[in-house]
Amino acid sequence: MTSMAPAGDFRTAYRADTTIFPTRNARLALLVGLLVLCAAPLALGRYELGLLIAIGYSAIAALGLNILVGFTGQISIGHAAFFGFGAFASALLAEHHVPVPLAIWGAGLMTAVVGLVFGAPAARLKGLYLAIATLAAQFILEDFFARARWFSGGVAGRVTEPYTLFGLRFDREETYFYIVLAHVVVMFVAAANLMRTRDGRALVAVRDHYLSAEMMGINLAYYRTLSFGIASFYAGVAGALYAHYLLFVSVEAFNILYSIQFLAMVIIGGLGSIMGSLMGAAFMVLLPEIVQSAADLLAGGMIDRVLRLGASISFLREMAIGAAIILFLIFEPDGLAHRWRMIRAYWKLYPFSH
Amino acid sequence: MAGIPAVLEAGGVSLRFGGVRALTDVSFAVRRGEIFSIIGPNGAGKTSMVNCVSGRYRPTEGRILFEGQDVTRLRPNRRAALGIGRTFQNLALFGHMSVLDNIMVGRHHLLGAGFLRGMAYWVGGAQREELAHRREVEEIIDFLEIQHVRKATAGTLSYGLRKRVELARAVALKPRLILLDEPMAGMNLEEKEDMARFIVDLNEEWGMTVLMIEHDMGVVMDISHRVMVLDFGRRIAEGTPEAVLADEHVRRAYLGEADEVVSGAGEPAAA
Numbered sequence: 001m002t003s004m005a006p007a008g009d010f011r012t013a014y015r016a017d018t019t020i021f022p023t024r025n026a027r028l029a030l031l032v033g034l035l036v037l038c039a040a041p042l043a044l045g046r047y048e049l050g051l052l053i054a055i056g057y058s059a060i061a062a063l064g065l066n067i068l069v070g071f072t073g074q075i076s077i078g079h080a081a082f083f084g085f086g087a088f089a090s091a092l093l094a095e096h097h098v099p100v101p102l103a104i105w106g107a108g109l110m111t112a113v114v115g116l117v118f119g120a121p122a123a124r125l126k127g128l129y130l131a132i133a134t135l136a137a138q139f140i141l142e143d144f145f146a147r148a149r150w151f152s153g154g155v156a157g158r159v160t161e162p163y164t165l166f167g168l169r170f171d172r173e174e175t176y177f178y179i180v181l182a183h184v185v186v187m188f189v190a191a192a193n194l195m196r197t198r199d200g201r202a203l204v205a206v207r208d209h210y211l212s213a214e215m216m217g218i219n220l221a222y223y224r225t226l227s228f229g230i231a232s233f234y235a236g237v238a239g240a241l242y243a244h245y246l247l248f249v250s251v252e253a254f255n256i257l258y259s260i261q262f263l264a265m266v267i268i269g270g271l272g273s274i275m276g277s278l279m280g281a282a283f284m285v286l287l288p289e290i291v292q293s294a295a296d297l298l299a300g301g302m303i304d305r306v307l308r309l310g311a312s313i314s315f316l317r318e319m320a321i322g323a324a325i326i327l328f329l330i331f332e333p334d335g336l337a338h339r340w341r342m343i344r345a346y347w348k349l350y351p352f353s354h
Numbered sequence: 355m356a357g358i359p360a361v362l363e364a365g366g367v368s369l370r371f372g373g374v375r376a377l378t379d380v381s382f383a384v385r386r387g388e389i390f391s392i393i394g395p396n397g398a399g400k401t402s403m404v405n406c407v408s409g410r411y412r413p414t415e416g417r418i419l420f421e422g423q424d425v426t427r428l429r430p431n432r433r434a435a436l437g438i439g440r441t442f443q444n445l446a447l448f449g450h451m452s453v454l455d456n457i458m459v460g461r462h463h464l465l466g467a468g469f470l471r472g473m474a475y476w477v478g479g480a481q482r483e484e485l486a487h488r489r490e491v492e493e494i495i496d497f498l499e500i501q502h503v504r505k506a507t508a509g510t511l512s513y514g515l516r517k518r519v520e521l522a523r524a525v526a527l528k529p530r531l532i533l534l535d536e537p538m539a540g541m542n543l544e545e546k547e548d549m550a551r552f553i554v555d556l557n558e559e560w561g562m563t564v565l566m567i568e569h570d571m572g573v574v575m576d577i578s579h580r581v582m583v584l585d586f587g588r589r590i591a592e593g594t595p596e597a598v599l600a601d602e603h604v605r606r607a608y609l610g611e612a613d614e615v616v617s618g619a620g621e622p623a624a625a
Contacts, residue, residue, distance in 0.1 A: 014485050014488045014489065014492075015481075015485060017488075018481075018484060018485070018488070190473040190474075191473075193472055193473050193474070193475035193480070194469055194472050194473045196472075196475075196484070197465075197467055197469075197471075197472030197475065197480050197484060198461075198462060198465040198467055198468070198472060198480075199467075199468055199469040199472050200469075200472060201451070201455055201458055201459050201462075202459070202462060204448065204450070204451055204455070205448050205451070205459045207450075208447075208448035208449050208450055208451060209446050209447070209448055209449070211410070211446060212442060212446035212447070212448070213448070213459070214409075214429070214430040214431050214434075215408055215409075215410070215430050215431075215434060215439075215440055215442075215446075216431075216434055216459050216460055216462055216523065216527065217431045217434030217435045217462045217463040217527065218431055218459070218462055219429070219431045220431070226469065230469065272450070
């Protein structure tokens with residue numbers, strides 16, 4: 001009966017008790033999942049791969065925002081501006097003959113520095129006041145993009161270099177997919193590691209009870225600011241990946257609506273959950289596509305003619321996104337990650353779940 | 355007892371919030387290895403005094419010395435790193451973290467791996483450090499008998515257990531002085547006995563100096579080496595439990611008789 005799992009999860013070493021994925025089955029599932037993803041370009045078309053790439057870079061940005069909002073309990077409604085900064089910074093670095101693989105990380109670091117500057121008020125502000133401060137960051141950066149032609153190419157936008165490594169060009173969905181996948185894995189593992197060591201715990205402590213966190217020796221100002229730095233780094237890397245995928249970056253993409261989309265990813269995925277960031281990003285990327293295809297099906301059909309929807313059918317998409325966020329806040333305030341845990345718990349006890 | 359160096363010295367500490375005088379010219383010294391209790395009626399300024407020591411409040415006047423070093427102007431996190439741990443009157447655990455993580459937060463100033471080494475985990479020694487400290491934290495968990503809840507979310511525990519986890523978290527700091535703000539409040543007799551035993555063990559076996567606020571007179575008189583009595587923000591008595599119990603100012607404060615202004619400290623039973 002070697003195929004049967006023991007009727008419990010017994011660990012005999014602290015090392016086994018501190019792993020990211022608790023059980024052997026979970027690690028196996030992850031490995032299989034990654035292998036399946038590696039084979040994805042063989043089976044999927046360019047459109048589907050494009051969606052996966054979008055999920056990938058969105059998930060990295062969402063994870064950064066989750067470290068700030070979900071784990072540290074801060075707030076930022078300027079995340080898209082940092083995402084945009086990373087995109088332009090990477091394009092700029094690539095233009096100055098920095099190899100793109102390095103430019104992406106360099107852009108992350110530059111964005112982190114900018115994030116630290118705008119995050120400085122976070123050391124003193126909380127809640128609504130901090131929200132307004134980050135809103136200022138959003139508008140200041142947007143304005144900077146529009147005016148600083150040397151940086152962003154102004155209103156015309158900026159053309160970016162494709163990703164090349166060892167003479168290989170990764171400029172098609174089939175190949176760029178692997179680049180994004182590798183970055184996603186690295187960034188997610190780094191975040192999971194962070195959260196099981198000193199500074200990650202300190203961030204959560206600051207969120208849960210900042211007064212007693214300070215009594216435990218945690219420097220509040222340092223960790224609140226650090227959280228902004230890390231979040232911006234993630235946003236910058238994600239933006240850079242976006243830039244080298246589209247090969248063209250323009251200013252208007254990084255508006256406040258996009259910032260709110262990142263917030264929606266984090267809330268829908270699950271505040272304070274690493275895998276939730278990925279689920280939330282997948283949800284927010286796929287939802288418009290699904291609604292769009294539903295709308296396309298409706299267009300010209302009988303319902304359309306009866307209700308005279310006509311051109312307004314395209315607004316269904318925006319409305320569906322708004323409705324999704326509201327419904328999630330009401331029915332699933334803990335996010336997709338929580339639902340996933342509940343499903344797992346159900347099957348763990350099946351058929352004795354009641 | 356004379357000649358044993360003071361771990362904590364408060365000199366002429368006053369604390370005012372606008373017109374309210376929370377503390378007026380309070381001086382005392384806690385010697386190494388002592389269990390020192392502060393008692394007094396509600397609103398006497400006991401928690402304010404502890405907050406001045408832990409750094410939550412900054413005294414309007416006076417100085418706080420910890421092991422001879424002036425800490426009056428230090429932030430709470432710096433004081434924790436020097437070796438002052440504390441628990442809170444109203445529970446202040448990190449509610450969404452596991453018990454284990456709560457206690458590991460107490461190790462903060464003893465851990466060296468920052469966020470970069472943390473993210474790299476396997477390279478740079480963060481893992482080795484985590485496991486070494488986990489071993490020590492498990493000793494604290496064993497000592498306080500909370501093995502069965504180590505993976506539970508702190509916010510879901512019963513009141514008595516949460517009090518114990520909070521103590522564990524403070525002990526994890528490896529403090530040389532531990533401040534306990536009403537460790538027995540809201541406990542039943544059995545839980546109180548357990549807690550009293552933990553405090554005595556911390557003092558005798560772990561070598562921690564204890565500064566405790568407690569309302570339960572039985573416990574205070576049983577385990578304290580010395581007691582200070584505060585009333586309306588002033589020190590009205592200090593000494594061994596027996597001496598303090600016999601003090602007429604103390605009797606008056608506790609029996610609630612009209613109390614003439616008691617001038618500062620000093621004349622009642624000094625230790």
